[in-house]
Amino acid sequence: MAFQNSSNQDMMSDINVTPLVDVMLVLLIVFIVTAPLLSQSLDVKLPKTAAVSGRMDTKQQILTINSQGQITLESIVLNDEKLAQRLADAAAGHNNFELHVHADAEVPYGRVAQIMAIAQRAGVSKLSFMTIAGQ
Numbered sequence: 001m002a003f004q005n006s007s008n009q010d011m012m013s014d015i016n017v018t019p020l021v022d023v024m025l026v027l028l029i030v031f032i033v034t035a036p037l038l039s040q041s042l043d044v045k046l047p048k049t050a051a052v053s054g055r056m057d058t059k060q061q062i063l064t065i066n067s068q069g070q071i072t073l074e075s076i077v078l079n080d081e082k083l084a085q086r087l088a089d090a091a092a093g094h095n096n097f098e099l100h101v102h103a104d105a106e107v108p109y110g111r112v113a114q115i116m117a118i119a120q121r122a123g124v125s126k127l128s129f130m131t132i133a134g135q
Helices: 018-038 080-093 111-120
Strands: 058-064 071-073 076-078 098-101 126-129
Touching: 058 080, 058 111, 071 080, 076 080, 080 098, 080 111, 098 111
Parallel strands: 058 098, 098 126
Antiparallel strands: 058 071, 071 076
16 A cells, blocks of 8 residues: 655645534524523503603601711701601601601611601601712
């Protein structure tokens, strides 16, 4: 058995398509997996309303808690029971009642949580914590 060795070797004119097929199959699998995730949405027809001009009428009160945990509502010092009564009266008399809480940085979280619970039981649904922008 003799091997033929020619000095002018023929150039290989065939293209190896196996790597190309592998890449195309991987891309096809990626597309099949991600396509359903891209099209998941709900067809919802949203209602049309007239534009609201200006801000809705809201009643706001400021609740201040000093570093000792003492409560002041609109410059009136109150205990927990009187605070609950005043907040219930204010929330019942107005639909858009907002309570803005100014708590000292030294107030323990437990005291703030107690006052939040009092406000919730009194019917306050909008509660804001006021802070100072800084570092």
